[in-house]
Amino acid sequence: xxxxxxxxxxxxxxxxxxxxxxxxxIQGHRGCRGLMPENTVExxxxxxxxxxxxxxxxxxVSKDNIIVVSHEPFISxxxxxxxxxxxxxxxxxxxxxxxxxxxxxxxxxxxxxxFHPRFPEQQKMKTYKPTLDEVIKIxxxxxxxxxFNIELKARPEYDNIYTPTPKxxxxxxxxVVNRNNAFNETNLQSxxxxxxxxxxxxxxxxxxxxxxxxxxxxxxxxxxxxYIPEIISPYFELLDAExxxxxxxxxxxxxxxxxxxxEDLRKMIDFNVDGIxxxxxxxxxxxxx
Numbered sequence: 001x002x003x004x005x006x007x008x009x010x011x012x013x014x015x016x017x018x019x020x021x022x023x024x025x026i027q028g029h030r031g032c033r034g035l036m037p038e039n040t041v042e043x044x045x046x047x048x049x050x051x052x053x054x055x056x057x058x059x060x061v062s063k064d065n066i067i068v069v070s071h072e073p074f075i076s077x078x079x080x081x082x083x084x085x086x087x088x089x090x091x092x093x094x095x096x097x098x099x100x101x102x103x104x105x106x107x108x109x110x111x112x113x114x115f116h117p118r119f120p121e122q123q124k125m126k127t128y129k130p131t132l133d134e135v136i137k138i139x140x141x142x143x144x145x146x147x148f149n150i151e152l153k154a155r156p157e158y159d160n161i162y163t164p165t166p167k168x169x170x171x172x173x174x175x176v177v178n179r180n181n182a183f184n185e186t187n188l189q190s191x192x193x194x195x196x197x198x199x200x201x202x203x204x205x206x207x208x209x210x211x212x213x214x215x216x217x218x219x220x221x222x223x224x225x226x227y228i229p230e231i232i233s234p235y236f237e238l239l240d241a242e243x244x245x246x247x248x249x250x251x252x253x254x255x256x257x258x259x260x261x262x263e264d265l266r267k268m269i270d271f272n273v274d275g276i277x278x279x280x281x282x283x284x285x286x287x288x289x
Contacts (some may be wrong), residue, residue: 022272029056039069044206061164066103070129152170187208211234241255262283
């Protein structure tokens with residue numbers, strides 16, 4: 001009888017421990033850039049199949065004011081070919097400005113066939129830069145509970161050249177999110193504080209993530225904001241266990257980017273972060289299992 005009671009107590013303690021453990025938000029960076037061409041429908045579908053909770057993606061704007069999913073506001077010669085399927089020369093780098101191109105012309109560029117030197121495991125296929133509207137529709141149809149972490153790529157020097165002003169940019173993105181009834185599943189993020197300020201002006205209830213670059217200070221950047229964001233999303237090497245604990249004690253969610261190596265993924269898990277953005281969600285999922 002005593003052994004039986006001990007077994008029951010041990011089982012209850014185990015179940016309590018399991019129930020109290022936090023679920024880490026698995027975020028597929030640009031879909032799953034380590035495995036599929038970045039920011040493409042194929043990458044997002046693959047990430048959902050793997051089991052991510054959130055799709056992390058970047059957006060720019062076309063000449064016809066359509067939100068396009070792309071890390072750069074131009075056609076990158078690193079992973080895209082031109083409309084004829086040829087390499088883009090260094091001399092033409094940044095020439096193909098998305099803000100000066102219609103969506104139809106943007107979709108002529110192949111951004112999935114070219115070998116990416118940083119991601120040799122990446123499956124190659126002919127594909128294009130999709131719209132945000134397209135990505136949300138397809139992703140929600142595939143998995144109704146999928147979430148979206150959308151980064152608005154902006155810099156002051158890009159205004160009215162590569163991107164619209166923050167006010168217009170934010171409005172265009174919010175319109176797409178709301179039109180697709182994806183508000184509750186979405187947070188917006190940016191490195192550009194002007195964009196973050198504009199988000200709260202236009203949509204006070206939108207969840208906001210403050211992106212912090214590797215050469216920036218988390219606290220220093222937070223001090224420059226007029227409000228408190230819900231999520232702090234720093235370069236992962238800016239974090240240690242104490243910093244994570246202190247931020248969470250102030251009710252921030254801590255979601256670092258972009259962690260790919262097993263050792264670093266383990267470290268972030270040990271730090272008890274709220275989410276992890278990775279090019280290899282399969283690696284993170286394997287560790288969490």
